[in-house]
Amino acid sequence: MSKFSLSRRKFLVAGALVGGGLAVGYGFLRNGEPDNAALSATTEEGEIALNAYVKVDKNGRVTVAIPRSEMGQGVYTALAMLVAEEMDANFADIMVEQAPIADIYASVIGLQDALPFSDKHHEGEDTIGAWGMEKLARLLGLQITGGSTSVRDAWLPMRQAGATAKAMLIQAAARTWDVPPAEITVIKGAIAHSGSGKSGGFGDFVELAASESVALDPILKKSSEFTLIGTPQPRLDIPSKVEGTAEFGIDVEVEGMVHAAVKLSPVLGGTLASHDAAVVKDMPGVLKVVPFDNGVAVIADSFWRAKTAVDALPATFNAGPAKEYSSDGILTLLEENLESEDARVYAEEGDAYGAIS
DSSP: OOOOOHHHHHHHHHHHHHHHHHHHHHHTTTTSSSSTTTHHHHHHHHHEEEESSEEETTOOEEEEESSSSOOOOOOOHHHHHHHHHHHHGGGGGGEEEOOOOOGGOOOHHHHHHHSOOOOGGGOOOOOOHHHHHHHHHHHTTTTOOOTHHHHHHHHHHHHHHHHHHHHHHHHHHHHHHSSSSGGGGTTTTTEEEETEEEEEHHHHHHHHTTOOOOOOOOOOOOOOOOSTTTTTOOOTHHHHHHHTOOOGGGGGOOOOHHHHHHHHOOOOOOOEEEEEEEEOOOOOOTTEEEEEETTTEEEESHHHHHHHHHHHEEEEEEOGGGGOOOHHHHHHHHHHHOOSSSOOOOOOSSSSHHHHH
C-alpha cells in the first residue's frame, strides 16, 4: 500500500465523496449487471460480447470497442493494440468500432489529473484524492477524449479485457479437448494444444467461452513479453477515410432532419441587438429564423442553404464589456498574476520564482 498524508482538508473532501461514491463503485464492479451488457446491445448476428471491450464472431473476427473519439491522434489503433496484445489476437484481423454510451467507459485519468489540491497521485502513488476522483468519474460517466489521456486511461482496463477474453477462450478450448488450460497456447488468434495436436480459432470456441467464469483481474504480460505494444502498426482508421466510407457527424441523416447555421456575436459575452429576418425568409429552402441571446440562426432544408441565408442575414450586436479586452492586456494580467504572492497554491516544490526569473 502506498503512503499518503491525510490533511484535514483531504479528510473532509474524502468523507464527502465516500457518502456518494461507494454505491457507484459497487455498481461499476458488476454487482448489478455483467460488464458486457452495453456492448452486447450492439452485437450483430453471430457476434458475442465477451466483456465491455471485446466482441468475437463465429468466424473468429475480433472487434474492439473504442471508448474514445478518433480525431486523427490514432486512438483507434493504439487502444486496439492494448486488447490485441493481451488477447494474442492477429492484429491484421482486428476490427474496431465506437463504444456505446455507458458508465463503464467513463474517463477517469482526466479527472484524477485535475485534483484541486496537492496530491501525490501525480507521482504515481495511490491517494485518497485520486480514489475520490475515480468515484466521481464513475458517477458522472463522462466519455471524454483529450489531454493526452486516452492511452493512459485505457492502459489497464483494455489490457485486462484482452487477457480476460483470452482466458475465457482458453478455458472453453480446454473443456472441449479435455486438457489442462495451462497446456494451451494462443498465437495470433490460433489456439493450440501441442500434446494432442489439436488446434482451432477464436470462432470455434466463442459460444462456449461466453459461459466461462474467469478472474476479473487476470495476470497481464510483463513489458518484456510484449510483441505488439511498442511496435509501429498501420493506422486502422486510414482505409475508410481514404475510400470515403468513414462516417462523420455531417454524414448522418434521419427522417425529417433540417439544418441550422448561426451568426454569433463576434465578441464573447456580446448580445444580439437587431436582425432583419425579412431579408432571407424567402430564400430557397429557408424554413425559419430563430434569434437567441447572443446570435441568430437560420433553419433550412440543407446545410448550404442555411449557411448561405445566415451569411446574408443583417444582424447587429451589443459587444458588451469584453470589447475592451486585447491580447496585450491579457498577457499583462497573466504576468501580474505570476508575480503576485496572493495566488492560491495547490502544490509547491522547488524555487519556481527563481526559475522563472
